[in-house]
Amino acid sequence: MSYKRSRAAYEADVTSQQSPYVFFGTPLPPLDPDVRDDGSYVPIWKQEVRDERGRKRLHGAFTGGFSAGYFNTVGSKEGWTPSTFVSSRTNRRKNDVKPAQQRPEDFMDEEDLADAEEDRRIQTKAAFAGLGSTENDASRATGLMGLFRATGETMGEKLLKKMGWKEGQGIGPKVRRKARLELRSDANGPGETYLFAPENVPMITFVRKTDHKGLGYGGQARLAPIGSSTKNNGAGHSDDEDAENMGDFGKPRFTLPTDRKKKKDNKPRGGIGIGVLNDTGSDDEDPYEIGPKISYNRVIGGDKKKKTTTTINPAVKAKPTFMPSKKSSLGKIALGVRKCHDGRLPLDGFVFGKEPDALTSAINSEGKYPPPQVPPGWVSSKKSKSPTGGSSGFVSTADLAKGSMLDPKSRAAILGEKQLPGKSVFDFLSAAARERLVAATGRADLPQAKGEVPAEYALSEEERMNELLSRVPKLDKETAVAAISRGVSTGAPYADDEKKRSRYIAFLEYQAGFKPTPGPQPSKMNSEDWLRELTEFYNCARIFKPMTGFMASRFTTSSTTKPGSGAEAGQKDVLSKPPLKPQDPAEEAAKLGMFGPMTRSVTDFYPTRLLCKRFNVRPPEHVQPDEDHPTKPAHGSSSRFDVYPDQPAFRPEILTMSGGTGDARETSSGEGSGKSTPAPVMVIDPNRNEALEGKRAGEDVFKAIFGDSDEDDD
Amino acid sequence: MTEFPTRPVAQLVGSNGPIHALTYSSTPSTYILTGSSDRSIRLYNPSSTTQSPTGPPTGRLIQTYTGAHSYEVLSLSVSSQNDRFASSGGDRTVFLWDVSTATTLRRFGSHSTAHSHTGGRVNAVLFSGHDDSLLLSGGHDTTVRIWDTKSSSAKPVQVLSDAKDAITCLATPQNGEPEIISGSVDGKVRSYDVRMGRCVTDVLGAPVTSLSLSKDGKTLLVGGLDNKIRLFDRRNGTSLKTYEHPGWRNTELRVQSCLGAKERYVVAGDELTTSEVGIGNNQEEGKIWAWDLLTGKLVATVPVPWGGDANNKKVTIGRDGKEKARKNVVSCIAWKEGGFGNQFCVGGTSGVVNVYGEL
16 A cells, blocks of 8 residues: 655655665765755755855855955944054053064955965975976086085185275275276366275186197187187186186186187177167167277267276276376387286386296106206305394394393493482382272282382471461451451360360461461371361361351352463363252261351240140240130130130231231331230120120111011001 | 279070160169060069079069060160150050059050051150150151150150151150250251240251260260260250260161269260271170260270070071171160169170179
């Protein structure tokens, strides 16, 4: 009993069987259990577009749709807030680590990335790409010999560069010459000369003659491709072609102007169909270059424009051009004189040595033709004029001095100088100087400094005193006098040291001009200490003078320079010192030991009432009584309207305090304090308040207030 | 006391660290109070001694007051009735103690930090005022605070904040004059006259570390960090005498000085920073220096033994981590009965108080 299954039943069966069309093997499981992949028709409205991650998004433009931003908006999940924006208003360039390097990938979406990934192709690197090719044969041809050549900078080059040499320059002292600019017109003018590095000297190369051709005969050029003709030529190398020449290691190279000529010939000639005058457009090329080397003057009236042969950069090898010197060089050339390898002509009277012929040198080296031997017992007939100088040669003074056996003393004896007393330097050094020496050398075992003064330099006692006193700062006469008078009247400085005080007085008297000297130097002190003390006295006297003088010292006069010592003053002005920080005079006085009025200052102190109470004393006068004044009358029924009996005492203060307005000031200043003292003392009966218990106002007053209004209403 | 005593008659041991404060009790000055860096205060009776096998006899330790200070005790002051004493220390607090019960009666500045010493140590504490009703304290916060011992107010009666640097010492006249004298590191001695409402500032120049008033209150002995002790006339601020010696140096540490032997001598400790040879370079042995008050001449230098038993370590760990010998810096000194007794005691880094004079 078979019946046709309904569609639904069939489909249910299909889905249960996974795939109805699999007859052999095991069917693959469905990709998505919810979606049937049996290829059955799904209407468009039922179709869903999902991206590779299963998200329900429209896909990209090139794959059928478009997709942009956050669900096809330009925003993000948080709205349109660029998440990377950070305000830099407060922290400008402070802690930005490094602006993130933005790559193109940052602006690419997945699709673009996928495209980019697709475009990438795997390639072999260039270095490996040519395996087996013949492209680099030329460079590889050097082969084994390349191993022995230093590549890059040689050590010599490095050293030279350290010494300031640059590539292309010659070696040697700088040459003063005119600048060779490209324009020839400049060269003719009265050019200034500059120091230039010497020109590079071409390397001497020798050609080993290996063929059997005649000397100097290069032979016919072989038929060869134009490009490679130089290679085969063998002799036509310039230094530029070093790389190609690496192969002939050790092969002597020989460069001569004659050889160089050949290079010129290597210019590519025009091919078939190209006329002589077929200009390639460049002005430099001379179409008449071929043919006899005759330079035609094709310009009427004016020099022929020469080809620029000199270059500013000497690295570019100057082409060998013949620059005939006016005088004798022509003749020399005719004689076959060559230039030295530094490009100069040989010195007058010198000729070049012959080039050692490869063949003859080879023969000589083998000792076939030795030079003639000097006969035994031969003595030159020439004799040097000085018999000793010739043999010992030149001896420098320093060497001669070394050879001398004399010491300073013996030399002094020879010269007839008087012997110094047997003393060392330290005998004349002061102790302080020795200390410095010890500190500098770090050696404590130096001899004792005695501080002696040679007899002829020794000062007399009086001179020394004068010298010392000249170093004491000079005090004004009035200041000194004032300081003396002050010292007599009130507590003088150095009250605790009688001797010092007397010295101080003596110093003041000396400064005031009463005495010629400030007394003898105390025996206990050395001159340094005494000087220090006198300076201290000076400072002391400046501080310790009457107040007017002290005030006057606050104002400094403009500095005056002595006319006599103008230069010295100028010297001092140059070394202007910053003005010393003004010190508290009390501190200064304390430092000088002048305790007393100078170091004492009195200020007001406002003890609180409780403090006074605890000390069991009355508060001081100037301490303002506060609200609960102790002298407040102690009556119980005091009202606000009470007038304190002591208020008149405050009146002047109230007046001055309200002195802001003009008339108030007038009352206070015009009438003065004399007015305030006889101020009317109000006698107040505390038990009676005038304001409250005054006379009852008149009847009409009440009437005016209360009565009238009633009438108005009516 | 005709001769200046040279040998200690008693030693007071028990402290586990340097002694920072020493004071005799008020008249009759029978007892000695010591404030130590081990945070405790000890009360001794130097007269009742027990013989020690090694050194001088040791005085009797009567009471140890602990538990209040959490830092070293820096200053002590005993009330005139001997019933209370005050102490201050490194923990910015001032305590008022009851002597007999060994408990603290008050703690000043504790209720509110706004009223207490704001910074660091309280260097000096002193009873003052009528009937010891006031307690002065001065410390690193450059203020002198005046506390009322009678009321329970947490606020100080007054704060004297004229000083520009830490207050190191305080003095008040013994004759009851209403004055407060403070010495400060800014090199100034300020005398506050409460009655006149005046503050007299005397410049010393060097930081002031020690103040000692004479009994009549007319002269003031000021020690500063300039190797000099000066006797000042308080009336006009002049220096009456300067006490110094090349061997005595005081530039770094607080070394107390005082008037002693009925104001015949000026006595001071030694900070032992001198390296002079011949004066005595024995770092274990501190010294007391005594000058004649009138002539200013050095009268005596008295050695102070390290004291204590073997447990009293003479080494300390230096900054480089190595052990080094401790110097016996004699930093505090007290004379019996305010300079008029026949006894004085010194203390310092050894932690042992040496008593000199008669027992």
